[in-house]
Amino acid sequence: MTGIRPNWIAVDWGTSNLRAWAMGPGGPLAQAASGDGMGRLARDGFEPALIRLISPWLCDREMPVVACGMVGSRQGWHEAPYMTVPCPPLDVAHVVRVGTSDPRLAMFIAPGIKQPSPADVMRGEETQIAGALALRPGFDGVLCLPGTHTKWVQVSAGEVVSFQTFMTGEMFALLSQQSVLRHGMAGDGWDDAAFDQGVADGLARPERIAARLFSLRAEGLIAGLGPEAARARLSGLLIGTELAATRPYWLGQPVALVGSPRLSAAYARALASQGLDAGMLPADDCTLAGLAALSRQLRVSA
Amino acid sequence: MTGIRPNWIAVDWGTSNLRAWAMGPGGPLAQAASGDGMGRLARDGFEPALIRLISPWLCDREMPVVACGMVGSRQGWHEAPYMTVPCPPLDVAHVVRVGTSDPRLAMFIAPGIKQPSPADVMRGEETQIAGALALRPGFDGVLCLPGTHTKWVQVSAGEVVSFQTFMTGEMFALLSQQSVLRHGMAGDGWDDAAFDQGVADGLARPERIAARLFSLRAEGLIAGLGPEAARARLSGLLIGTELAATRPYWLGQPVALVGSPRLSAAYARALASQGLDAGMLPADDCTLAGLAALSRQLRVSA
Numbered sequence: 001m002t003g004i005r006p007n008w009i010a011v012d013w014g015t016s017n018l019r020a021w022a023m024g025p026g027g028p029l030a031q032a033a034s035g036d037g038m039g040r041l042a043r044d045g046f047e048p049a050l051i052r053l054i055s056p057w058l059c060d061r062e063m064p065v066v067a068c069g070m071v072g073s074r075q076g077w078h079e080a081p082y083m084t085v086p087c088p089p090l091d092v093a094h095v096v097r098v099g100t101s102d103p104r105l106a107m108f109i110a111p112g113i114k115q116p117s118p119a120d121v122m123r124g125e126e127t128q129i130a131g132a133l134a135l136r137p138g139f140d141g142v143l144c145l146p147g148t149h150t151k152w153v154q155v156s157a158g159e160v161v162s163f164q165t166f167m168t169g170e171m172f173a174l175l176s177q178q179s180v181l182r183h184g185m186a187g188d189g190w191d192d193a194a195f196d197q198g199v200a201d202g203l204a205r206p207e208r209i210a211a212r213l214f215s216l217r218a219e220g221l222i223a224g225l226g227p228e229a230a231r232a233r234l235s236g237l238l239i240g241t242e243l244a245a246t247r248p249y250w251l252g253q254p255v256a257l258v259g260s261p262r263l264s265a266a267y268a269r270a271l272a273s274q275g276l277d278a279g280m281l282p283a284d285d286c287t288l289a290g291l292a293a294l295s296r297q298l299r300v301s302a
Numbered sequence: 303m304t305g306i307r308p309n310w311i312a313v314d315w316g317t318s319n320l321r322a323w324a325m326g327p328g329g330p331l332a333q334a335a336s337g338d339g340m341g342r343l344a345r346d347g348f349e350p351a352l353i354r355l356i357s358p359w360l361c362d363r364e365m366p367v368v369a370c371g372m373v374g375s376r377q378g379w380h381e382a383p384y385m386t387v388p389c390p391p392l393d394v395a396h397v398v399r400v401g402t403s404d405p406r407l408a409m410f411i412a413p414g415i416k417q418p419s420p421a422d423v424m425r426g427e428e429t430q431i432a433g434a435l436a437l438r439p440g441f442d443g444v445l446c447l448p449g450t451h452t453k454w455v456q457v458s459a460g461e462v463v464s465f466q467t468f469m470t471g472e473m474f475a476l477l478s479q480q481s482v483l484r485h486g487m488a489g490d491g492w493d494d495a496a497f498d499q500g501v502a503d504g505l506a507r508p509e510r511i512a513a514r515l516f517s518l519r520a521e522g523l524i525a526g527l528g529p530e531a532a533r534a535r536l537s538g539l540l541i542g543t544e545l546a547a548t549r550p551y552w553l554g555q556p557v558a559l560v561g562s563p564r565l566s567a568a569y570a571r572a573l574a575s576q577g578l579d580a581g582m583l584p585a586d587d588c589t590l591a592g593l594a595a596l597s598r599q600l601r602v603s604a
Contacts, residue, residue: 082524114520114523114524115520116524116525118513118517118520119517119520119521119523119524119525120516120517120520121519121520121523121524149482149516150512164513165513165516165520166512166513166516167481167482167512167513167515167516168512170481170482171473171477171481171512171515174476174477174480174481175473175476178476178480179469179472179473179476180451180469180472205547206508206509206511207508207509207543207546207547208547209508209511209543209547210452210468210469210470210473210540210543210544210547211420211466211467211468211469211547213469213473214422214451214467214468214469215420215421215422217423218416218417218420218421218422218423218467219421221416221421221423222384222416222418222421222423223418223421238512241509241511241512242512244509245507245509245510245511245512245513
């Protein structure tokens with residue numbers, strides 16, 4: 001029997017992963033994770049998957065669970081309809097209380113945010129944005145959340161004003177693992193100079209992206225391009241092309257990166273090549289800070 | 303026992319497919335194909351795979367077989383080293399004669415073409431280019447060969463002067479079948495207006511490609527974008543972005559498209575939106591005409 005007695009439980013439930021934190025008054029007491037992502041569950045599989053993960057933390061009294069991510073999508077456990085920009089990143093009035101079979105659970109799901117035009121959506125990132133604002137009160141500027149679908153978000157006066165999503169991370173994964181480029185690509189490893197060259201090429205001539213990609217293959221065949229350099233230049237090309245499109249977001253603006261340390265460092269390096277010094281906040285810290293802010297709004301964290 | 307007695311056999315041997323034509327004095331007498339692409343064969347599997355396909359056409363005398371495509375790559379049956387631009391698309395002096403176990407075969411493999419800078423390679427397309435020049439003698443201008451790896455080729459005085467390869471077709475396949483976009487994408491079906499919009503968007507702001515891609519997903523979720531329109535706009539976005547990069551190739555130039563009828567028609571429509579009237583030549587006709595031109599150079603087609 002574990003001795004952990006949390007006040008509430010924070011949950012980040014994405015397409016591929018389910019992560020939970022047992023939260024005490026001073027922060028997380030324990031952490032647990034499983035591969036029971038929303039994409040692998042049928043509708044009646046959500047509650048059992050959650051119970052499997054957090055049952056050691058449950059007790060006789062009702063336990064508040066505050067969740068964000070794809071769990072609230074139409075294909076998730078229960079839809080938490082999008083809020084619409086401009087709006088605060090989280091708003092207790094739009095949180096959905098979900099009924100459960102297990103009486104020990106008081107289940108809350110945070111909504112995502114949509115932008116009608118240009119059409120865009122986020123689900124999960126709104127919680128990281130709320131967390132970033134909790135960790136950097138008064139931040140006014142641009143948040144970049146690099147990942148599978150990188151988000152650029154204009155934040156002002158505590159609200160999400162506008163945002164734009166780029167498929168950069170998913171394109172990197174597909175091209176490096178599934179395309180003809182995989183033959184000349186390292187599974188890991190890196191080359192800073194090749195990354196910088198890719199960023200410069202992508203920024204200067206973004207329209208050439210599909211040709212620059214094939215160049216990686218051709219240079220591997222006839223010019224001795226190595227697999228580490230090919231992988232780093234691919235990343236640089238895609239990020240540089242993205243930076244060409246997001247110039248209005250970052251030029252002359254305060255920018256903070258919210259992501260994994262490694263990916264944020266790549267974006268920071270690319271932005272530094274353009275004279276911009278971006279701050280960095282770890283994505284996990286922001287997720288947890290956002291869920292904690294929501295739990296306070298819900299008055300379940302006492 | 304078949305009555306087909308060809309003078310020689312034409313072979314197009316790519317990564318995924320093996321195709322052969324029994325050639326008589328007036329053109330093809332018969333055709334055969336299998337899935338024994340170069341990518342599925344070990345080095346000692348090539349000759350048996352070829353024999354399986356063409357044995358009905360073999361007889362006592364030695365049969366010339368003239369092949370093009372990935373069969374001549376380093377991972378193929380036998381490497382036929384690249385020629386270097388500027389060069390004629392095919393040159394008998396660079397054809398490789400390959401030894402065979404079966405004495406009935408006289409096997410010839412056409413070389414590919416490389417461009418040292420910017421690094422680029424082709425293997426198979428050089429034969430289509432030779433065929434296009436055989437079908438349109440004296441053509442001076444630009445050939446566009448749309449496909450998995452679309453080639454833009456500057457041709458002058460019967461020589462390949464320069465070329466550039468775009469991964470547009472492979473990106474379309476990956477994005478429509480493997481990415482998050484697959485959820486809102488028709489397996490087939492089309493929407494001309496959505497294609498045109500994609501071409502216009504890609505041409506006007508090519509740097510936004512990764513954001514425009516995610517828009518397809520977002521519009522599917524919150525703005526009712528249908529699967530046919532999503533698929534056609536994806537194609538248009540990628541082709542439009544390619545046309546933004548290839549403007550120096552096609553602007554004010556005679557352009558001929560060498561590809562499948564359907565894909566060539568999409569490129570022709572995109573180019574027509576920019577006021578350019580491109581000619582079209584079916585890729586298969588060009589492959590066959592190119593191999594026939596080579597067989598005449600080799601003096602094996604009599």
